[in-house]
Amino acid sequence: MVSEKQVMDALRKCIDPEIGVDIVDLGLVYGVQVRGDGVKVKMTLTTPGCPMHAFFVKDVEEKVKAVPGVRKAEVEMVWDPPWTPARISEEARKRLGITG
Numbered sequence: 001m002v003s004e005k006q007v008m009d010a011l012r013k014c015i016d017p018e019i020g021v022d023i024v025d026l027g028l029v030y031g032v033q034v035r036g037d038g039v040k041v042k043m044t045l046t047t048p049g050c051p052m053h054a055f056f057v058k059d060v061e062e063k064v065k066a067v068p069g070v071r072k073a074e075v076e077m078v079w080d081p082p083w084t085p086a087r088i089s090e091e092a093r094k095r096l097g098i099t100g
Helices: 004-011 053-065 090-096
Strands: 029-035 038-043 072-077
Touching: 004 029, 004 038, 004 053, 038 053, 053 072
Parallel strands: 038 072
Antiparallel strands: 029 038
């Protein structure tokens, strides 16, 4: 059985090429749903017009499908609630030099 932790660990391998931080620590992942051999990832981007949309969808699908036991991966892009820098993890804040 595939666990949410396995999926989240795989998503930590999805690195934003412009920022150099994974999508989990950036706070872009809003949820993971595992049903049998299928996984649905609910996520957002820093802005609705982000030119990396297709890149992230493909990267997330590939990384999730690499988890043993996963045959299907779906990405649902959502814009509500909107992403804000407040969603960035403490660890990523330190790496990026963000204070406050």
